[in-house]
Amino acid sequence: MSWPEGTPMLHNAAARFARNVEAMSGGRFSITVDAPGRHKAPLSILDMVRSGAYEMGHSASYYYKGKDPATTFFTTTPFGMNPTEMNAWYYYGGGLELLNKVYVRHNVVAFPAGNTHIQMGGWFKKEIKSVQDLKGLKIRMPGHAGEVVGRAGMNPISIPPGELYTALERGTIDAVEWVGPANDVKMGFHKIAPYYYTGWHEPGAELHVFINKQQFDALPEDLKKIIAIAAKEVSFDMLSESFYRNAIAWEGMKKQNNIKIRTLPEDVLTLFKKANDELLDEVAEQSQLAMEVIASQREFLEKAKDWSSITDADYLRLR
Amino acid sequence: MSWPEGTPMLHNAAARFARNVEAMSGGRFSITVDAPGRHKAPLSILDMVRSGAYEMGHSASYYYKGKDPATTFFTTTPFGMNPTEMNAWYYYGGGLELLNKVYVRHNVVAFPAGNTHIQMGGWFKKEIKSVQDLKGLKIRMPGHAGEVVGRAGMNPISIPPGELYTALERGTIDAVEWVGPANDVKMGFHKIAPYYYTGWHEPGAELHVFINKQQFDALPEDLKKIIAIAAKEVSFDMLSESFYRNAIAWEGMKKQNNIKIRTLPEDVLTLFKKANDELLDEVAEQSQLAMEVIASQREFLEKAKDWSSITDADYLRLR
Numbered sequence: 001m002s003w004p005e006g007t008p009m010l011h012n013a014a015a016r017f018a019r020n021v022e023a024m025s026g027g028r029f030s031i032t033v034d035a036p037g038r039h040k041a042p043l044s045i046l047d048m049v050r051s052g053a054y055e056m057g058h059s060a061s062y063y064y065k066g067k068d069p070a071t072t073f074f075t076t077t078p079f080g081m082n083p084t085e086m087n088a089w090y091y092y093g094g095g096l097e098l099l100n101k102v103y104v105r106h107n108v109v110a111f112p113a114g115n116t117h118i119q120m121g122g123w124f125k126k127e128i129k130s131v132q133d134l135k136g137l138k139i140r141m142p143g144h145a146g147e148v149v150g151r152a153g154m155n156p157i158s159i160p161p162g163e164l165y166t167a168l169e170r171g172t173i174d175a176v177e178w179v180g181p182a183n184d185v186k187m188g189f190h191k192i193a194p195y196y197y198t199g200w201h202e203p204g205a206e207l208h209v210f211i212n213k214q215q216f217d218a219l220p221e222d223l224k225k226i227i228a229i230a231a232k233e234v235s236f237d238m239l240s241e242s243f244y245r246n247a248i249a250w251e252g253m254k255k256q257n258n259i260k261i262r263t264l265p266e267d268v269l270t271l272f273k274k275a276n277d278e279l280l281d282e283v284a285e286q287s288q289l290a291m292e293v294i295a296s297q298r299e300f301l302e303k304a305k306d307w308s309s310i311t312d313a314d315y316l317r318l319r
Numbered sequence: 320m321s322w323p324e325g326t327p328m329l330h331n332a333a334a335r336f337a338r339n340v341e342a343m344s345g346g347r348f349s350i351t352v353d354a355p356g357r358h359k360a361p362l363s364i365l366d367m368v369r370s371g372a373y374e375m376g377h378s379a380s381y382y383y384k385g386k387d388p389a390t391t392f393f394t395t396t397p398f399g400m401n402p403t404e405m406n407a408w409y410y411y412g413g414g415l416e417l418l419n420k421v422y423v424r425h426n427v428v429a430f431p432a433g434n435t436h437i438q439m440g441g442w443f444k445k446e447i448k449s450v451q452d453l454k455g456l457k458i459r460m461p462g463h464a465g466e467v468v469g470r471a472g473m474n475p476i477s478i479p480p481g482e483l484y485t486a487l488e489r490g491t492i493d494a495v496e497w498v499g500p501a502n503d504v505k506m507g508f509h510k511i512a513p514y515y516y517t518g519w520h521e522p523g524a525e526l527h528v529f530i531n532k533q534q535f536d537a538l539p540e541d542l543k544k545i546i547a548i549a550a551k552e553v554s555f556d557m558l559s560e561s562f563y564r565n566a567i568a569w570e571g572m573k574k575q576n577n578i579k580i581r582t583l584p585e586d587v588l589t590l591f592k593k594a595n596d597e598l599l600d601e602v603a604e605q606s607q608l609a610m611e612v613i614a615s616q617r618e619f620l621e622k623a624k625d626w627s628s629i630t631d632a633d634y635l636r637l638r
């Protein structure tokens with residue numbers, strides 16, 4: 001797996017998948033979970049599974065965008081689908097077929113296998129009141145979302161997790177995006193950066209199980225089905241666990257600290273949306289498959305938005 | 320199962336569960352799905368499973384509130400948890416344990432196994448502008464929510480599904496609550512009752528698999544696990560299918576018809592909430608277990624509301 005031993009939710013998801021496959025197969029199929037402490041290559045899981053160094057891996061598709069731009073949006077897309085919409089797309093809107101159309105080229109069978117729920121937008125030392133406040137602001141925000149804020153005038157900086165608190169304290173960075181309360185509370189960011197922004201950049205990051213294609217194809221049908229269903233159960237379960245642990249952690253944090261929840265101002269959101277759309281168009285030009293994935297997500301999102309607005313959004317407002 | 324052959328989503332959920340259990344067990348475990356056309360007792364699934372007439376059933380817990388008030392809110396609670404919150408409660412907030420604390424008394428092992436997503440509030444011939452418009456209004460709205468609107472001055476009427484369209488057309492009823500676009504479109508209500516109200520009464524109805532306790536206990540551990548995971552997968556999958564099919568159906572309906580989406584006015588919502596809270600307090604007094612279920616849901620909902628408001632609600636607004 002890509003995650004250090006004991007990472008809340010993420011390690012649980014890998015361990016749960018392994019445990020369930022073993023139990024459902026009556027012990028015929030046994031999976032050992034290795035953390036980066038052992039394999040030393042958290043962001044090379046795909047390579048190791050492709051080559052057969054490992055038969056399986058638990059990782060996130062968007063870590064491999066350097067290798068294949070089409071992999072990026074199977075994890076999440078800024079301003080894109082929330083987890084319920086994403087699952088509808090994966091299982092009924094053609095997403096799972098597209099995922100494997102991409103991964104078969106990497107000699108891998110892939111399954112969605114875990115979701116963080118909507119991530120928070122990060123901790124800021126100063127309030128963002130308009131696009132003027134973005135200029136040169138140093139933020140830890142990796143990947144596609146980092147490119148979006150870079151285009152909007154911010155300065156995205158890559159810093160190892162263990163050095164983030166000190167970097168924020170000393171002003172090496174002005175803001176830091178991490179995950180959500182259950183993970184953030186241990187990092188201590190809220191003690192030195194009180195503005196906690198709501199999320200726009202990772203509306204439910206999906207993790208994945210990768211399996212070497214020759215190894216998977218050689219399995220009997222019942223074990224193939226057990227793996228597929230165990231991956232789907234863990235995708236579902238981690239969303240429930242993430243929601244639960246974040247809701248509980250947030251209740252504790254907000255009571256003990258003076259945290260100021262903020263939504264980014266309209267003009268900033270408009271600028272980010274524009275930068276994101278341009279970036280998506282550019283990625284779509286890099287490969288035919290990336291174009292297919294982006295087009296498929298955009299098409300379903302248009303329909304999903306309307307239905308979500310008269311159900312989920314309306315319900316949370318009227319309740 | 321409780322559902323007629325071919326009912327969108329619901330029949331699929333039962334069939335999918337049966338298919339996956341058979342495939343994962345390599346054919347050792349085979350499940351035949353009977354519709355009410357065969358067993359003639361759609362609302363007595365619990366009795367048939369308890370007695371062993373069937374080893375298993377697919378139904379909804381709230382159909383059995385006459386038998387045991389504690390069963391009611393495992394399906395859904397008006398103004399209560401949405402599906403994401405409900406799943407967090409079931410799997411991490413003690414819900415699954417409470418479900419089985421209730422059902423063991425009926426000689427049954429129970430699993431959540433399907434979700435309709437947030438249901439729409441129904442079709443009305445005239446617009447509801449204030450509580451004045453509720454008085455004597457005849458509506459098809461069954462169960463606990465029917466009691467809520469009854470207390471608020473409406474007249475909830477029970478009519479068999481096959482007679483609903485004619486009843487609405489002739490004015491025997493003024494409004495009808497059904498499910499959502501994918502199911503509603505076939506009923507044709509939108510042609511004669513153009514006001515389509517957003518939902519407050521069933522924010523994600525959960526279905527269940529019931530299994531006779533002696534039969535379940537006699538199974539080997541691997542088959543027990545296969546059943547538990549297959550039920551959970553179908554709970555997840557039906558939510559995705561419901562979201563997908565409703566989003567697509569809604570797009571088609573709104574383009575071809577002059578449907579007016581409305582949210583109930585503030586004063587009506589306030590009145591319904593008050594009636595619902597009073598009713599919940601009364602049900603809680605009927606049994607110690609009902610009180611436990613209601614208290615557990617209320618306690619988690621308080622925490623979940625806050626987290627949902629800065630994630631799901633905020634995200635759908637800013638996107």
